[in-house]
Amino acid sequence: MRIKVIAGNWKMHKTIEEAKSLARGLAERVGRPFSQGCVAIFPPFTALSEVKRIIEKSSIKLGAQNLFWEEEGAFTGEISAKMLKDVGCSFVIIGHSERRKYFSETDEIVNKKLKSALSFDLTPIVCVGETLEEREESSTFRIIEEQIRGAFKDIPEDSALKVIIAYEPVWAIGTGKVASPSQAQEVHQFIRELLEKLYSKELAQNILILYGGSVNPENIEGLISQEDIDGALVGGASLKLEAFSLIVEKSIKA
Ligand code: 13P
Numbered sequence: 413m414r415i416k417v418i419a420g421n422w423k424m425h426k427t428i429e430e431a432k433s434l435a436r437g438l439a440e441r442v443g444r445p446f447s448q449g450c451v452a453i454f455p456p457f458t459a460l461s462e463v464k465r466i467i468e469k470s471s472i473k474l475g476a477q478n479l480f481w482e483e484e485g486a487f488t489g490e491i492s493a494k495m496l497k498d499v500g501c502s503f504v505i506i507g508h509s510e511r512r513k514y515f516s517e518t519d520e521i522v523n524k525k526l527k528s529a530l531s532f533d534l535t536p537i538v539c540v541g542e543t544l545e546e547r548e549e550s551s552t553f554r555i556i557e558e559q560i561r562g563a564f565k566d567i568p569e570d571s572a573l574k575v576i577i578a579y580e581p582v583w584a585i586g587t588g589k590v591a592s593p594s595q596a597q598e599v600h601q602f603i604r605e606l607l608e609k610l611y612s613k614e615l616a617q618n619i620l621i622l623y624g625g626s627v628n629p630e631n632i633e634g635l636i637s638q639e640d641i642d643g644a645l646v647g648g649a650s651l652k653l654e655a656f657s658l659i660v661e662k663s664i665k666a
Contacts, residue, residue: 416449416664417643420650431459435466437653442660443470449664452503464500475503481524493532504529508539509582519562530571537576538563544583553602560606569611576620578645584625593634596623600640629658636663
């Protein structure tokens, strides 16, 4: 059986003190172990170290929002997988649509980052999703297929199984326009079928696929009850203790 993963992507929000305060609240409220689930938070790089200290004794996992694929070197401003392991991360988000849009990340870059994360034993959350324009011209499945094929290029099955996929329709991110449970389920199922073609039935049935895009405490239950939705990658609502805790509590049982 697949576990449920609830991930909070804090994006470019929170000073160190603000991050510590939210992490403290989360450790108290949702920091107990869940037998069938996992909670992970993704603060900005500047707060990783301090947040790690706070959540260390809880079951909450730490993740980063991005990485660079080289291990070290003259790459001003970049952070490597090795550094993320060093600070205590166990997860990393790769290919978020904001990085694709504002920092020109391509599927090729996503693939390099994915390989680097896997080689350092970080669990990657690879984001895929179509824009509104692409959905309106009925290109959703084609775009998702391109992004998945590109991300997983030359990645063997034993490594691919460790990857988590997040389906985040770009039109649903930060807009309050959540995909309906059936819209999301349709794409999640498509991703599983594609992975079965690329790898195997076993991998397709076991890999975790999260939904992201305007998830909140009111809409989480409809989404999480879909057969192929294994959790959520939450943006705005993950910045608030009450909202994120409710999303966790409604998704996974202790
Ligand atoms: P929102 O939940 O704010 O729509 O953001 C989703 C997201 O981009 C998570 O990575």
